Amino acid sequence: MSNEPKDSLDRRLIPPVICYPTKTLPKPNLKLYSKARKSAKKTDEIIVPPRDAIHFRVKAGQFFRITSIEGPQVGDLNLWNSKNLREAFYTGKTRALHGSHLTKGNQLWSCFPYLRPMATIVEDTLEWYGIDSFGASVHDVIGTRCDPYTQKLLSDQNYHYCCHSNLCRALSTATGKSIDQIEMMVHDVLNVFMCTGFTRETGQYFMKATPVRPGDYLEFFAEIELLGALSTCPGGDCSVTHSNNSAVCFPLMIEIYTPDETALVNGSNNRWTSPEINSYNQTHGQ
Numbered sequence: 001m002s003n004e005p006k007d008s009l010d011r012r013l014i015p016p017v018i019c020y021p022t023k024t025l026p027k028p029n030l031k032l033y034s035k036a037r038k039s040a041k042k043t044d045e046i047i048v049p050p051r052d053a054i055h056f057r058v059k060a061g062q063f064f065r066i067t068s069i070e071g072p073q074v075g076d077l078n079l080w081n082s083k084n085l086r087e088a089f090y091t092g093k094t095r096a097l098h099g100s101h102l103t104k105g106n107q108l109w110s111c112f113p114y115l116r117p118m119a120t121i122v123e124d125t126l127e128w129y130g131i132d133s134f135g136a137s138v139h140d141v142i143g144t145r146c147d148p149y150t151q152k153l154l155s156d157q158n159y160h161y162c163c164h165s166n167l168c169r170a171l172s173t174a175t176g177k178s179i180d181q182i183e184m185m186v187h188d189v190l191n192v193f194m195c196t197g198f199t200r201e202t203g204q205y206f207m208k209a210t211p212v213r214p215g216d217y218l219e220f221f222a223e224i225e226l227l228g229a230l231s232t233c234p235g236g237d238c239s240v241t242h243s244n245n246s247a248v249c250f251p252l253m254i255e256i257y258t259p260d261e262t263a264l265v266n267g268s269n270n271r272w273t274s275p276e277i278n279s280y281n282q283t284h285g286q
Ligand SMILES: [Zn+2]
Pocket: 076, 145, 146, 162, 163, 164, 232, 233, 234, 235, 242
């Protein structure tokens, strides 16, 4: 144990400051999205079977909804720019900007050098949950994804239906490429419906039974052309375990909604357009 200095209490009492104040962050036009959503018609539906993943495509300006349908189930979501798969969802910066758990109004940001919103959360039926007495909340961007490598490390077992492997198979199907070619493109996820936090005592990542119930959903507005993949986590409701076949698992439903052509026109008669990629000049001081 290191020696505690005499002024340790003073040092601990220094108040925190927010790393990335979001006052200057461009805000999504939720009113416009809400107006467009009213005109939108359902144009596709995909069911993700338990312990599997399915890919889906969403055009910029469409909405997609992930719904719990048969029982409490957690989903692991990956997103890519469907026209440039190098532009992928960046959980770390999304977390730094919006916090450890996402809800309505938060955006899912893409990786460097793009760093722009890929999708905006427009509805969250679990927004009421907030942060519970354990410090837990839902829809985290902290938990990476369950994967066969960590499972092998911790229990010396080969398990092939972790979210990482499910997402690999889904991306392989979507692109027609081998797992070997695309595995590195599978990335840290938005843990849809998962209820998580860090223990106060040890700072360890914990999970608890999701509060989601059939009929609950999380809905997004696609800011750019998207390829998505959603895995139904083998942890099911994530109340006990994951990375094996012991938990009860349920399917999840993805629905795509398409608004009227004229619905994304704002009061000044300008049609909504996808956000531009980040304008930093990328010289990095060289
Ligand atoms: Zn998982």
